[in-house]
Structure formats: C-alpha cells, structure tokens
Amino acid sequence: KPTVAIVGRPNVGKSTIFNRIVGERISIVEDVPGVTRDRIYSSAEWLNHDFNMIDTGGIDIGDEPILEQIKAQAEVAIDEADVIIFMTNGREGVTDADEYVAKMLYKTKKPVVLAVNKIDNFEQRDFMYDFYSLGFGDPFPISGSHGLGLGDLLDEVANHFPHMEEEIIEDDVIRFCLIGRPNVGKSSLVNAIVGEERAIVSDVAGTTTDATDTPYEYEGQKYKIIDTAGMRKKGKVYEKTEKYSVLRALRAIERSDVVLIVLNAEEGIREQDKRIAGYAEEAGKGLMFVVNKWDAIEKETNTMDNFTKEIRKHFMFLDYAPILYVSAKTGRRVTDLFEMIRLISDNHALRIQSSVLNEVIEDSIARNPAPQEKGKRLRIYYTTQVATKPPTFVVFVNDPNIMHFSYVRFLKNRLRESFGFEGTPIRIITRERS
C-alpha cells in the first residue's frame, strides 16, 4: 500500500484533513487501552485506492523550537511517504514557515502536492495565487471544516502513487516483527537470532523497506524478520520520539503474521508496553510475549510464575498470547522462539471445518444458553468461518441486538477450548439471518 504524509507548519489544519480523509475508524476491540486516541497513522480509502496516511503534525519532538519541529516532521514525511501533501493556510498567505517547509521538501524527489486549506467558498479562491510562489505547481484549494476540494486533492495524490510492486507474499514464509519500548533488547534479539553481521543494516538512501527485512531459515521453515527501525543507525532527532517509534511499529505490524511483544525483565511492565500491545491486538496479528534480559534477574522459586502473573494481570486482553523468557545476551531459549512463532502462525491461519464448528457451538449453547435480553431469547442458527489471519466467524442469529458481549466472550472461550488458537486473536461477528 502506498503511504501519504501530510506536512505543513502548525495550525494549517493538518489533523482536520487527516481525520476527514481516514474517516472515523471504529475499533473492533472494546477493551484495549488507548489505541484509537491520538492517531497519527491510519489506513484510508479513496475510490478504489487503498493507502496509509500519516499526520506528521502529531509527531512532537518535545521542547525543540518550532522550526526544528517542522524540520523533523518534514523528514519523517520524506523518509516514510510515497506522496507528500504540503498543506498551507489560504487565509494567511505564504508565511516564512511555509517557505521553510518548501525548502525542506525541495530536497526530496518524492511527489509533493500543494494544498491550500481554509478556502471555504468560491470568492476565497483568489487567495490561492500567492501559493504558486512556493514552486510546487498548481495549488489545490480545500476546506477542512467544510470538507470541500478533498476529492480533487486525492485524485491528484492518487495520480502520483508509485506503481507498487505488490509485495510478494510467499506463502511458505512466516513474517514476524519485534516491537517494544526502546532498550528492551529488540536489536540484540535479532542479532542473537541471525548473528551480528547480518542484522547491521546500512542506511543507504533509497533502500526499500523490503531490503531491510532479514530472511532467516530455521529447521526447514523460512522466516522473514520485518524491520522496525530498531536495527538501523539511530541518530535523527525524531527517531527518539514515541510517536515515531509507534509509527514504525505499526508499519511493521501491518506487514507481519506474528508480532513479538518484547518486554524487559529488569524493568517490569510499563504503561507504554500496554499501548504497544494494544496496537498489535487491534491489528489482528498472531502475538506472543518475549521477556528479554532474563539473565539479569535474580531468581527464586517463583520468579517466573510471578512475572507471568504480572503479564496476565496487565494484559488481560491478551490472555491467549504465550510467553517466552529469553536472554539475547546468553542466547538462552532464543531458538525456542521459532517453534512458538510457527505454532502461532499455524493457528492464525487455521480454518475450522463447518460441521465441527457448528457442533462446538451447538454444544456450547446446550451447556449455557444465552440469557434473555430485552425480554427476548437469542437464537443461534449457524456459524461459519469467513476468514483466517485472524480466524473470523460469523454467527447467524435471530436478532444481533440481543447478543450480549459477555456471551460473545463465552463463545470465544469455547472455540479456544476446542481448537486451541494459542497466540491468535479470534473475531466473532453477529449477523441476522436473512
């Protein structure tokens, strides 16, 4: 999928446009903390184009002066996007800060589409002419608050979409990534897996995302480790910001089958870990916890059990994700990762035979009938699996409005008891039988 980034000085209306374009995306997950708030990255659609959007305005690098912020945001756009929307404010004309953004964007060969926001009616179109001086050709007038002009703008953006070679997804390769806070040991783990030399990735300009992925083979199974920028040369200011690492993590998650949430045994569980895990869950990928730096822990009889309890307490929504205790430093249990990843990947792609599925559901209903809701009893007619990765089931009922979420949870648990599904989320959708 191509990626589109919006850049521009503060207060030109970047977030409004971002939200207009991505629309309100409703999360299917009800109990994951903090996932949908404060988005700077989302998938979007225009006509028959699927793409990803980044609002670089949300990447805040702390106390740096405003020009530094703008610079960092423009750099993110240049690094990450295929097409850049350069946004300005028609009411204020071209400002010094706009010229500064323009200067940053001259450095990239990527297509830049100039948008002039706050052009709310036809008369105000005259404000646009000023913007030719920025040197990005015809400006596109838009109005974020009225939702005007977005169609023409997006048509132009889509004209510049690169001819994406569809990422060739080889069926026999399991793709996984490691996500987690800085310093939990993600790069060290990759090094421990593949050996120091191979994981050091050059920072040559123009290397495609794909080139930074690391292929690996273990016991006859092919894997691909999807890069999350953790392995690259670090140094740019914005790479230290949490929003940016989240952005990189999201992009890696999207391209993976299985996501390894790496925790630091020495530091325990932090709020940020939960947020990161929330993103992984929302994406519907296979999941496991990897507790790294286990070598550095003073162990008593129950140390591992206690840590496991902590994880289960903090990540209740991920009770199906297995946990592995490893040390990148000593290499202990690092190879066990592969058996786990393979199992999770199998479960993630599991398809259950319809007859077996319906037997389990019928048996569940017999054991624990749905309680009455609004004076009406739920009737389940039949269930069918409509997708894998993650396994997704549609339950046909008499009235979806009386399907209580606790009953959905009960059915999910029953499916897990019957079919395993260790390490993969499962989704249940309720539909009225027509």
Ligand code: GDP
């Ligand atoms: P990243 O930011 O998540 O990629 O973390 P790094 O791989 O750069 O590791 C951060 C620090 O933790 C480095 O100083 C590593 O040497 C150290 N470290 C990584 N793994 C282990 C481990 O298993 N045990 C110990 N004791 N230290 C580790």
